Amino acid sequence: MKILVINSGSSSLKYKLFDMTRARVICSGLAERIGDKGACLAHTLNPGTESEKKIRMTRALESHTQAIEMVARLLMEGDNPLVSSPEDLTAIGHRVAQGGETFKENCIVDDVVIRGIRENIVLAPLHNPANLAGIQAAIERFPSVPSVAVFDTQFSKDLPDYAFRYALPEAFYKTHKVRRYGFHGTSHRFVTRQLAGLMDKPLARLNNIVCHLGNGSSVTAVQGGICRETSMGMTPTAGLIMGTRCGDIDPSLPCYLAKSMNQSVEGVQNILDRESGFAGICGMGDMRDIHKAIATGDDRARLAFEMLCHGIKKYIGAYFAVLGRLDAIAFTAGIGENDAAVRAKSLEGLEPMGIVLDSRANAATRGKSGLISTKYSPVQVWVIPTNEELEIANACKALVAS
Numbered sequence: 001m002k003i004l005v006i007n008s009g010s011s012s013l014k015y016k017l018f019d020m021t022r023a024r025v026i027c028s029g030l031a032e033r034i035g036d037k038g039a040c041l042a043h044t045l046n047p048g049t050e051s052e053k054k055i056r057m058t059r060a061l062e063s064h065t066q067a068i069e070m071v072a073r074l075l076m077e078g079d080n081p082l083v084s085s086p087e088d089l090t091a092i093g094h095r096v097a098q099g100g101e102t103f104k105e106n107c108i109v110d111d112v113v114i115r116g117i118r119e120n121i122v123l124a125p126l127h128n129p130a131n132l133a134g135i136q137a138a139i140e141r142f143p144s145v146p147s148v149a150v151f152d153t154q155f156s157k158d159l160p161d162y163a164f165r166y167a168l169p170e171a172f173y174k175t176h177k178v179r180r181y182g183f184h185g186t187s188h189r190f191v192t193r194q195l196a197g198l199m200d201k202p203l204a205r206l207n208n209i210v211c212h213l214g215n216g217s218s219v220t221a222v223q224g225g226i227c228r229e230t231s232m233g234m235t236p237t238a239g240l241i242m243g244t245r246c247g248d249i250d251p252s253l254p255c256y257l258a259k260s261m262n263q264s265v266e267g268v269q270n271i272l273d274r275e276s277g278f279a280g281i282c283g284m285g286d287m288r289d290i291h292k293a294i295a296t297g298d299d300r301a302r303l304a305f306e307m308l309c310h311g312i313k314k315y316i317g318a319y320f321a322v323l324g325r326l327d328a329i330a331f332t333a334g335i336g337e338n339d340a341a342v343r344a345k346s347l348e349g350l351e352p353m354g355i356v357l358d359s360r361a362n363a364a365t366r367g368k369s370g371l372i373s374t375k376y377s378p379v380q381v382w383v384i385p386t387n388e389e390l391e392i393a394n395a396c397k398a399l400v401a402s
């Protein structure tokens with residue numbers, strides 16, 4: 001069973017081909033700068049194994065259709081093609097950022113689904129059009145293969161109304177669909193399931209918090225595998241401080257910025273999404289650079305680091321209260337998986353809440369799964385690498401089988 005997973009951005013297209021029978025990645029790749037002169041595609045065969053082989057091609061890729069055509073050739077041409085014919089593919093899974101209230105479940109794409117994703121562009125103007133371009137290109141090239149839409153918002157579909165509604169006039173929700181949606185759902189679900197497996201605890205009895213800390217970051221409170229709270233909101237700008245996104249701010253601030261700095265709506269949005277976060281605080285959006293700067297005594301870098309850790313601590317406290325009983329916390333994504341300093345600082349002083357970090361295990365755990373709390377810690381703390389593409393492939397497998 002082979003499943004191709006596609007994550008299509010506005011000028012990029014990431015892909016991974018899975019052999020689901022043996023749970024391995026056959027190949028992966030990234031086409032970048034689509035629509036630009038310097039487009040290139042990096043393709044890796046047998047990634048992460050001894051027989052890994054990398055190919056890099058520079059070619060004009062004017063559209064997602066051309067990028068998919070190039071991927072199709074890489075998969076299907078040569079003496080030993082990775083995919084013998086389109087029918088050799090069980091499904092093509094697509095990451096879709098925003099399903100809105102239209103899509104509470106992942107689904108096989110047809111005209112109605114395409115219309116629904118298009119209708120939700122208003123809620124995700126940067127992401128949904130790009131996701132749609134990838135879906136349409138794949139359907140055009142592989143018309144006989146089911147395309148599956150896996151929504152980043154699907155995991156938070158069960159948020160209770162008192163958690164997803166904003167205290168705004170009702171018409172904003174009823175007519176304009178203004179509510180908390182939550183994102184990174186594929187990652188939060190994958191990590192939660194992994195956590196249940198690692199703890200040898202039935203998912204239905206597990207209460208956990210997932211801290212997905214990357215360039216974009218979010219925290220969820222999960223009860224029996226069901227998302228009860230999430231830090232991201234109607235858009236992925238909300239929640240924790242991020243690489244370039246501001247996270248939670250006073251809701252009147254955008255109006256203040258628009259008035260006092262004579263900024264347009266687009267100008268304000270740009271400030272909140274691209275010029276804020278770590279980049280706004282210290283001029284660096286990447287946590288590795290922030291650590292290097294802290295080591296040289298850069299106080300603005302220290303502030304960015306502490307703002308993140310303080311935010312994580314606040315969410316953990318709040319979500320512990322929401323869940324009532326907490327079995328485990330899991331850290332994932334670029335910062336969560338690799339950054340022992342962020343994990344330590346975020347959990348500092350939480351011992352009275354039953355969260356006791358094993359500093360040696362924490363320092364030694366990077367980019368791999370591991371328990372980083374002491375054996376006396378009532379709440380276990382884990383590092384669990386996320387794998388959103390595998391989760392999408394699993395969702396495709398389940399959907400096609402049903």
Ligand code: AMP
Nearest residue numbers: 214215216286287288333334335338339
């Ligand atoms: P992601 O969006 O999950 O790819 O994560 C990107 C973020 O993870 C960036 O801020 C990186 O600086 C951070 N990151 C990746 N590797 C490391 C590392 N070894 N130590 C600290 N931060 C890291």
